[in-house]
Amino acid sequence: MNSLRDELKFLFSGQGMPYEKVCLMVAMVITIFMSVILSGNIAKDAKVAIIDLDNSAYTRSLINRIEASEFMKVTAVLNTPQDPKELFYQDRAVTVVYFPQGLEKDRYTGTATNIGVFYDNTNTANTSNIKEALNEIIGLDNAAASGDVGSSNDNLQGSVSLAVRNLFNPQDSKDNGETLGFLLFFGSMFFTFATIGMIPRLRLSHQLDEVLLHGTPWDLLIRLLPYGFCLLVSWVVGLAILRVWGDLTFSGSLLTFLFVQLFFIPTVGALSLFFGWTAANPGIASSRMILFIPGGFILGGMTGPTTFFADWVVKFSHIFPLTWEFHFQRDIISRGAGLADISQTFGAFMVYMGIVGIIFCLRFYSAKKELLAQQAADQHKQQELQKLTRELTEQG
Numbered sequence: 001m002n003s004l005r006d007e008l009k010f011l012f013s014g015q016g017m018p019y020e021k022v023c024l025m026v027a028m029v030i031t032i033f034m035s036v037i038l039s040g041n042i043a044k045d046a047k048v049a050i051i052d053l054d055n056s057a058y059t060r061s062l063i064n065r066i067e068a069s070e071f072m073k074v075t076a077v078l079n080t081p082q083d084p085k086e087l088f089y090q091d092r093a094v095t096v097v098y099f100p101q102g103l104e105k106d107r108y109t110g111t112a113t114n115i116g117v118f119y120d121n122t123n124t125a126n127t128s129n130i131k132e133a134l135n136e137i138i139g140l141d142n143a144a145a146s147g148d149v150g151s152s153n154d155n156l157q158g159s160v161s162l163a164v165r166n167l168f169n170p171q172d173s174k175d176n177g178e179t180l181g182f183l184l185f186f187g188s189m190f191f192t193f194a195t196i197g198m199i200p201r202l203r204l205s206h207q208l209d210e211v212l213l214h215g216t217p218w219d220l221l222i223r224l225l226p227y228g229f230c231l232l233v234s235w236v237v238g239l240a241i242l243r244v245w246g247d248l249t250f251s252g253s254l255l256t257f258l259f260v261q262l263f264f265i266p267t268v269g270a271l272s273l274f275f276g277w278t279a280a281n282p283g284i285a286s287s288r289m290i291l292f293i294p295g296g297f298i299l300g301g302m303t304g305p306t307t308f309f310a311d312w313v314v315k316f317s318h319i320f321p322l323t324w325e326f327h328f329q330r331d332i333i334s335r336g337a338g339l340a341d342i343s344q345t346f347g348a349f350m351v352y353m354g355i356v357g358i359i360f361c362l363r364f365y366s367a368k369k370e371l372l373a374q375q376a377a378d379q380h381k382q383q384e385l386q387k388l389t390r391e392l393t394e395q396g
Helices: 002-011 019-037 057-068 084-091 103-109 124-146 178-195 198-204 208-214 217-244 254-276 282-291 294-299 311-319 321-334 343-395
Strands: 046-052 072-078 095-099 113-120 160-167
Touching: 019 282, 046 057, 046 084, 046 124, 057 072, 057 095, 057 103, 057 124, 084 095, 084 113, 084 160, 084 321, 095 124, 103 113, 113 124, 124 160, 178 217, 178 254, 178 282, 178 294, 178 321, 198 208, 198 217, 198 254, 198 282, 208 343, 217 254, 217 343, 254 282, 254 321, 254 343, 294 311, 294 321, 311 321, 321 343
Parallel strands: 046 072, 046 095, 113 160
Antiparallel strands: 095 113
């Protein structure tokens, strides 16, 4: 009973993780917040790009039927040859449909023909509903040509089929999906565990006051360098193991990936310091990792298809840093994009990084202002005490 009483006293003392609050917060987040975000179980208005080299009335009719599907939304129609892979960069599309030249002619002359379809297979669940919808559209079209169902055009004769290619991860390898996602997630998580308690540690050792009075935010951010270097090395080692021992497909440039990490890792580090700033000790700070790391893993496209999420959920997910990391991973590692190919996403991330930097600086100078005010108050109290002591001495 003494042991139980002692542990209960420690639990509610504020010296460790506030588990009595964390457990309730986790339960509420999972049951309420996540149930709303993950309510979708089908692809809705997934982005489809179309390369229409035939540019005929028949292909325009197919485009209208694709657009009418609840699962798909046509975001681009191109009438010139284009490398389908480039249309997937920055998640601009999850499927590319290719209408070859002469498709309408073959359709009305009884010649069998193919329509090319390219699927982004970085997450197989992304395109499951799209595959069903396209097969249904083509099946109904062939049924109309054979006279099995009514058709607005009775001149259809030939049959059409889909020639499918799964890009970027054709074998559905787990090394290119979940394993790679876990590598980036756990790396970021333990990097946060290592750094989120830095400010409370400096406060307890009375070093933080010195930094606030005579330093700048850079004096705190520079402390992240050894931790960031360790994280970067660990990711390279992990990628090497997956590439040599596993079957990871690394289509892009390692230097491009490393260059992006030079911006991503400091951003996560700054957020780590910010969220741990007000914690009483490093133990309490560690529990705050859940506020900004797991959200990106859940909503960033590695555990679940982004096509199942509502538009507001996809936009909301970008407040979590790992969402950006998975954007870069898909484009650079899986799709082989260069820095110029992801310039729009990288530019948006630079804005995000700037916002994080501003918030961190505001937190630094706010703490500095509070410290100066506290010191001024302490100095005033000391002067009043000295004055009172002199008056008592003179009267004595």
